[in-house]
Amino acid sequence: MKKGLSKGVTGLLAASLVLSGVSYTSKAVWAASIFTDVKPGWSEKHITKLAMQGILKGGTGKQAGMFSPANKVTRQEAVIIAIRFMGVENEVKVGDPLVFPSDLVIKDDYKPYIKLAVQKNILNLQEEIALVQKDGGKEWGSSPATREWMAKLLVRAIGKDQAAKDVADKATSFSDDGQIDAGLKGYVSVATTLGLVNGVTATKFDPTASVTREMASTLFSRAQSQVDVAYSGQVSGALTAVEGSKLTLLHSDGVVKSYTLSSSSFVYGFGSEQTTNISALKLYGEVILIGNTDGTVGYVEQTSETPKVKNIEGTLLLVSEAQNKLTVSIDGEPKSVSYNAQALTIKDINGKSLTIADLPVNVPVTLGVDVATESKLLSLTVNKAVTNKSGTGTVEAVNVSGLTLQVKDAAGESESYPIDANVVVKHNSTNLTLDQLVAGDAISYEVKMGSVTSITVTKKVQPPIVGTVNLLDKGTKTIQYRVNGKLEVQELADNVTVKLEGLSNVTLNDLFPGDTVSMTLNDSGKVAIITITSRSVNFLNGAVVFSADLDNDILIVTDSTNKKVPLILTETTRFDLNGTVLTKKDAVKYIIKGKKINVGYTNSNAAYISVVSQYSGTVLENNLSAKTLKLQLDNKNEVVLPYPNYFSAEIYGTSSTSYLDIRVGDKVTALMDYNTQDTVIAVQVEKTVQFELEKVDLSLNKVRAKRSDGVFEEWSLNTTLLSLVDENDNPISLNALNQLNTKLLNVTFKGRTPVKIKAYPVTYGKVTSVNAAANSVELLTNAGTTVTRTFAAAPSVVRNNSVVGSLSSIKADDRVEVRVDESGKAVIEIIPGISKTYNNHNSTTLYVARPSLSESNTYDLHPQVYVHQGTRTMLMSEFKNGNAITIYIVRGKVVEIVKN
Structure with missing residues (x-):
């Protein structure tokens, strides 16, 4: 069902939303609800919109100003809401004779609406009489509307009755499908498919539950996406500009108008049920505005983020500010375009705002014009950066063919720039080519008009060293190696990382003479990463021992197809049980005929042998009926593991758990019954939790951190099970953690045991x-x-x-x-900035004037709080009692104070 919005009505509504000059702030809009008993939450948006559209109304008398959101909606009330929702209330004829079957008890005031509902085919009298009989004769009109009945009303109100009939004989996806009235299943299916009605849970619909007023508001509000109705006081269009309290819309008829928000406007972004800042709305997307009685806008909602603007590429030739014209070459032909300087948005390719005076000529530009007429210039983007700067940093990447440079600056932040074709690159006064720049080079650089024009290498990084291991000396922390037959030596860094394809938890113990390696040096010239390139590892999971002669270094196993695989034990073979390293002597008693083991091998040489008492991988399926876990192991193989009626599921942050708490996608370690090796007895779920770094204790080698709920935890790094890495997974020391600009730690737990701390800068x-x-x-x-x-x-x-x-x-x-x-x-x-009046301070606390007895007048100061007025840095002692200030708070502490 579609009901068009006439141009006359549009113009009238637009005219009523005049510019009123109401005071306004560009900060977030958090308007108090228009009803005293409606609190911020999932239904506030929908109640507000429908109330302002006149579809739902508040109470009268003693209930004035109240909405009663939890009250149940009766069937006769629901019909009135549907009639108003459809925009046909003006068709209700109060004076017409009204005759209804005696089975339908309806309040007189509602009968004209019920009659129109029957005429509009959203109610069927025979269906409703049958419903009364099913209800045991209860009054039809005053009985609560149920969720399944409301689904029928909604679907018919939006003109989808036939769609519901087409799927009437199909079951819904809900577990309580059997409880849904057979004649209403098609309506429930269509309503849920269109997103008008959701289940009470992911699997349950609860068809006979009563619908409350706040639920009804949400249902009809969502359904407005399916109809086109001219609601009173409402206009729509593409949002072309936001300036302070002014919103500018381009309407479908090509008319551009500006509207003023009230100081208590409700603003909602696309698909959101939380109020937001008007600056969060996406320009050129569709919005609706609903006006207040004083002519201001009281409600704003972005209904689409799809731009209503057409982009035209060209080259800017001339700027005529006096005539408000630009001359642009489009497909080789010069074309003059007029603009409104007040409404035109101008930016460079990096999003930097520009003015008409900033525009360079002979540069590529993109003109944004309205789709409807292509005659109004709404935006202009210079397709290159209008930036001039110099900087220093470290090369992260160079794309020679694509002419781009990525640099990490002194603060650890990444910047990307295009490189000018005539760039000059130097090192020690010697010219270099771009391909001689490598990641890690320290440089200074110049940017002109957004492109890098010169690069000076101040410190050249050493490329990786490739050689053959001769000797590893852990005592002196050195490695000897040969390159082209020549013996060389390098110092090893603390926490050196060793990598071997196909094998995890690799250490220096896995490195042997004769291995070909690639060694990466750190800034101190020490070896930080050793990658073994001459070996890789293949896998056999759940292999069964056929015969084992470990004294003679011979092992034969059978794979999943019962094929025998002979393996040779070498001095590099590693043994473990449940992740605990075993000696070859200790491993003999576990590796016996018939036992299951996991094997990693290169050619016929065994790299590691792990007794199967656990599997680590990602849950693909938790079959509650068959009681089996299907895992994709870390090496991409899959296993299906049976479990008993009860096993322990260990998850960080929870106490009592079971197999019901294991979810698809969880990364887990399943511990097996050692005797049978085929039944899960416990599962450790891997979970990453974010903490805020509180303290580093170098003397005790400990980290103390705070969880988001305020709980403190402390971990010791005096264990090989817990690793500390930076954001790129490179190992770091506690001392390095103390020096980095790090505030957040992502801590990975295996069950309830921390196994990895990953530090991130903020x-x-x-x-x-x-x-x-x-x-x-x-x-x-x-x-x-x-x-x-x-x-x-x-x-x-x-x-x-x-x-x-x-x-x-x-x-x-x-x-x-x-x-x-x-x-x-x-x-x-x-x-968001918070406006306050300064009162006093000490070294840790800011005191402000108390706006009300219920509000705090103290704020914790960050140790490095930035205090300033404009670009001038200030001391806190410069403030005087009564100064107007704006404060910015991050994680409970004031990080910036601006004197207004």
Whole structure:
């Protein structure tokens, strides 16, 4: 069912939303609910929208100003809501004669609406009479509307009755499908498929449960995506600009109008049920506005982020500010385009905001014009960076063919730049070619018009050393090796990493004379990583010992096809039981005929032999009926493991668990019954939890950290089971952790035992530019350094713990913190400024004027809090009682104070 919005109505509504000059702040809009008994949460958005559209109303008399969200909706009330939702309330004829079957008891005031509902085919009298008989004669109108009945009403209200009939004979996906009325299953299926109604859980629908007023609000609000109705006081269009309290819309008829938000507007981003900042709305996407009685906008919702703008490529030839015109060469033909300087958005390719005066000529540009008429210039993007700067850092990557440079600056942040074709590269006054730059080179560089024009190498990194191991001396921490027959020696770094393809937990003990290796040096010239290149390991999991003569270094096993595989034990063969290293002498009693073992081997030489008492991998299936776990092992093989009616499931942060708590996708270690080797007796689930670094104790070799719920934990690194690595998984020392700009630790637990601590840097600063296309953001840190963070995948952008959109949601001058979450995904949190009045301070605490008795007047200060007015750094002692300030708080501490 579609009901078009006439141009006359559109114009009238638009005219009513006049510019009113109401005071407004560009900070987040957290409007109090229009009803006193509606709290922020999943239903507030839908209640607000439907109330402002006149579809749902609040109470009267003593209930004035209240919504009663938990009250049940009766069938007759639901019909009125549906009639208003469809936009046909003006067709209700109160004076017409009304005759209904005596079986249907309906309040007189509701009868005209029920009659229209029957005429509009959203109610069928025979169906409702049958329902009364099924209910044992209960009054039809005053009885609560159930979830399955409401699904029918909704589906018919949006004109999908035939779609429901087409699937009427098919079962729904819910576990309680048998409890759904057979005549309503098609309606439940269509309503859930369209996202109008959800199950009460992922598997349960609960068809006969009553629908409350807040539930009804949510259902009809979501259903508005399926109809086109001209609700009173509402307009829609593409959002072309946001300036302070002004929103500018391009309507479908090509008319561009501006509207003013009230100081208590409700603003919702696309697909979100949490209020947000108007700056989080995506430009050129579709929005709806609903007006207040005073002509301001009280409700804003982004209904689509798909741009309503067409982009045209060209070359900017001339800027005529006096005439508000640009001359652009498009397909070789010059074309003049008029613009409105107040409404035009201008940026460079990195998202840096520009003015008309900043525009260079003879540069490639993209013009954004409206799709409807292609006559209005809404945006202009210079397709190159309009940036000039110099910097220092370390080369991360050089793409010679693609002419790009990625640099890590002194603060540890990544920056990416195009390289000018005529770039000059020097080292010690000698010219170099681009391909002579390698990752790790320390450089200084110049950027002009967004491209690197000169690079000076200040310290050349040493390339990896390839050689053959001669001698490993753990006492002197050195390794001797031969290159082209010449004997060389290098010092080993602390926590040196050894890598061997196909084998985990490799140590220096796995390195032997004759191995060909590639050695990577650290900044101190010591060997940090040794990769064994002359060996790789193949696997046999669950192999059965056919015969074992370990004294003569001979072992024969059978694989899954019962094929015999002979193996030779060497001095490098490693033995273990449950991850505990065994000597060859101790392994003899476990490796006997008929026992299952895991074997890694190179050619016929056994690299390791592990007695099968555990399997590590990812859960592919937890079959609760057959009581089996299907795992994909770390080497990509799959096993199916039976388990008893009960086993211990060890998960960090929980106490009592069982096989019911094991989920598909969990990474686990399944411990087997040693005697039978075929039954799971316990499962350790791998889980990563994020902590905030609190303290490093070098004397005791310990780390203390705080969980998000405030719980402190402390771990000792005096164990080989717990590793400490940086964000790139390179081993680091506690001393290095203490010196890094690290605040967050992602701690991986095996069961309840920590096995890995991964340290991540955190960056806080003021946004100077955003390049959504390149997935990067440029920040000015509190230290005064400009850094660029580039992300391999689109980061999550959050505010007040709610996802607010993509990189385009971030604006210049926003304060943000860039970090990762527990899964290692990049997160950018927008930190809102809080306006306060300064009162006093000491070394750890800021005191402000108390706005009310219920609000705190004290805030903890970060040790490196940045205090300033504009670009001038200040001392806290410069503040006077009564000064207006803005504070920014990260994880409970004030990190920045701005004197207003």
